[in-house]
Amino acid sequence: MVVSDDPLFLAAFAESSLQNRILLWPTRLLVFTHLPLTRLQHLHSLLSSTNSMLLIIHDNDRTSRGVSVYVQLPYSSPAAQMLKIATWSAQRSLILTSHSPLFPDKFTKFISAPALTVAIEFISHHQILQIADPDAPGGYRFIFKGAMANIVEYIAQGMNFTFTYVRSQDHSFGSRNTDGSWTGMIGMLVRKEADFATGPFVLTTRRAEAVDFSYYIWIDNIRIVSGRGVPEVDPWGFLLPLAPLVWIAILASMVVLLAVLVGLSEMFLTHMNRRKWKSDAFALVRIILQQDMLVDARRWWWKRVVVGVWMLMTVVLVRSYAGNLMSLLAVRHIPQPFQSLRDVLDDPASVGSGIYHEVAEVENEGRLKFRTHFQFPDSLNNLVRPGGHVLVHVGIGIQNLIAEHFSKMPGSENPRRAT
Template identity: 45%
Template sequence: MMSGVASLLLYLIVTVCLTVAQLPRPDGAGETLSVAGAAVAAVAATVWRPRCSVILLTDGTTSSTTVFTELGGLGAPWGVTVFQVAAEGKSPNMTEALLSRLVAQARRVRQVSWCVTVVVVSDDSAFLAASAEWIFKGRLLVWTNRLLAVTRRPLSHLRHLHTSFSMMNAMLLLLDDTSGYPRCSVYLFLPYSPPGASGVKVATWTHERGLQLTSPLQLFPDKFTRFVHRPQLVVAAEEFQPHVLVKATEAPGRSLSFAGPMAELLHLLANTLNFTYIFRRPPDGSWGAKQPDGTWTGMVGMVGRQEADLGLGPFGISATRAEMVDFTRPILIDYARIMAGRGRPEIDPWGFFLPLAPLVWVSILMALLVVFFANLLLYICSPPHDARNGLWLLNTIYDYLCVLLHQDVQQPLVWWWERLVLGGWLLMTLVLTQSYSGTLMSLLAVRYIPQPLQTLRDLLNEHSITMIWEANTAYVQYLKSAESGIFREVMDTEKAGRIMYVKSTEYTYMRDELVRLGTHVFLGEDLSGKVLMAQDFSNTGRCDFYASKEIFLPFMFCMIGQKNSPLLLSLNERIRSVTGAGLYGHWMSSTIPNSTSCVNAPTTITINTSLSLTNLWGMFVLLAGGHLLALVVLGLELLSVRNFYNRDPVKLFI
């Protein structure tokens, strides 16, 4: 590994330096890097760590002699890589293209180095601005790496560097040798400074005194630990219960404010980082999704276009959104469930079958066959046989059925074994029928609440149900990108009009006017469903909704920031402390009253009322069916007897 890194660095140095050697040396001897080389080395020495390297970027005005002379003075532990863009005679577009390729190559050096300090040397303010822009856009620097720009230009000519330098771990070294005695001043641009603010001088350098600090700030300080100025950040936010609640609507002279756990988290972050904030709601009221033309909607679009500094969210992390914004540490993990309306209590008219399980009914029939064959076997093995007619076995089965149905037995019992077998059957049927009657009385007082939609497959099979999703969320973005599987089947139902989209501000209407009727179901975050059910329970005292047993599409939720923003690093440290201490969970529990009241609501209820025909019509149907079957059998018997005697009329009078 070490040899590979060294060979790569050596390759870059040789290749680039050969190019530099062919460039003409500028007239005169007072090159910026040559005069300020000792100051650059002094600044760099304060931040050296093991395995650090330097990337030196010049604009073609530095001679090869100066480059090779000053390389040794830097004292980089892992060497120096030199890149040079000769901007003279080239158009701005050509310079931009060269810088983009240069940054791509320099990033390879950064990836194999533990830490990197980028030194940009130029007296051209346009080149400094372009190089800083590409270093930022090309992600050449992470916060642990540093940027030092060296120039003779006065600070008043470099105000356009404020935006890019304030958002990077960067400083500006200004060389002043007009008096014949070189003097260097080191400036720092603070993030979110007031308009018109200039850089803060943090150090000076002279040959006599060396490097001296002139400010409480250190060289390359962590500017985002706590802001010196108290900036006002723009935070994109929208109502998202239970995380974000609208506290006040926009009105003349009154700003918009939010409450809830995420608002508490933002307030804590603002106090510890020393910033204020204002809220802005997205025009379309959505979280944000990528459109077919490549544009972004909602809060993700606002933050990505730098219309807002932060997005409150919380937002589900996805690869598509990562193209537009950066995410903080996860605040929580949530998943989707189906929330549907609970059915009305129903009476099962066939409930008289329920006291005994199907296996018990089968066992009764099997026991009846067992006693039949036991009687047959004992009858054969008991000589001498009495003179009984051939219908004895059928009569025996009939007697046992009569006992099961609490009827009397008319056939006389001659043998002792007949009494023994019948006694055992009587004992079994006594216990069975008493258990049946007691359980039946209990079941007649039970009402069943149907909850049929427990999985996505159940939902797909119910073609009359419309699915409700929140518009432009990570869930919808993922479903639309699915190419196969059940999620693809779900999105295919959109063509049949079975999917509708709502905003988070329309949840209450959606719950009361659509889901409650049973014609629609809501598919969203588990916590959102709990809030909707808890609010309804607080208002009505009933559990009219239920959540599915199946969970799907787990997502990590967090805040979002602008791409490559170092502000997120400071937010991450504080978010980790908040979530690790359980504060967010505490805020959540205090925000959702009655949150567990309907989580495990019973699917059956017991009532105290008189029995009606609604409870018992199944029994009457069974009775009528039995009588009808008996009439059919009687008719068949009469018809068969009549045909028999029609063939032999003499028997009719015997």
């Protein structure tokens, strides 16, 4: 609640509230004053953009003392008259003078059907057409097509407003400059050049301090697009058919069996045969390497059991290994070294602290290039495909760029040939 008859104080309060965003959407504001409407024009921006009511007190004499309650409609012109919704007096109490209740929900559906300005920017699977129109500001207007355009039309129909599209001069979503100003669509909102802007915007702390965000449409991840590597044969590919744990299990099993054979030989054989058996125990290695092995007909039964179990295990392992190795050697390996933003920074930049801080630092080294959405298709073809750059973007944007790139490839018009 604000009570004052000082127009300078009310003007300062309104300016501070708008600049510092003191009043949020759920906040209800009452402004009490004796000043007439003609001296309250400076409150237009505050009253029209917040959930506020203006109460003007009339007390010319004790018999006619009362209060008039006014509401400023959203997106109305400064010269537009306020909507009088109620009066109060000691004799007649509260009387509603319109169909609107106190603190009307004026932002759900606009009463006056205002004409709003919507900031747009190019994104994948959307079209922006600029056509001549002598009646539009600047002599031309934009036609926007795509999913975001459908959302704008749906909101306009539900909230009862008309709209025209505008674009920023730098054709970007918006970033903060060193002097505190904003570029792109965020800058247009901050400077009141547009009423709202279409996304999808990446929600950041700095942007949330400058503008109000709607409820999110979807949540997506940041993805990396890099040029495909040259097919190559991995010199260590013979280790790939089996997992590291399998290799460890094979070596452990071999050691255990060798220990069992040596232990049994100590128990059942003489000193002469024991020494011979110790050298013969390494035949287990020959089995797994599929080499020949001398078979002694005088072997004891426990020797035959141990060697037989080992031969059965090696047959399964060798057959599995051979099949997987043949499959790996038949298809050459295509390296994909960039699986995260950390991989990009570590190749070959030095590692510091804070990954996004390091991303900003590599700009000074000439390793970071900013591109607008309109430039992404050209950058994908001329920078990413040769292999010298990677593209970092949200997942839905990456999917759309890949789909558009595939549709422009030779033969993509023939599904059977493209497959």
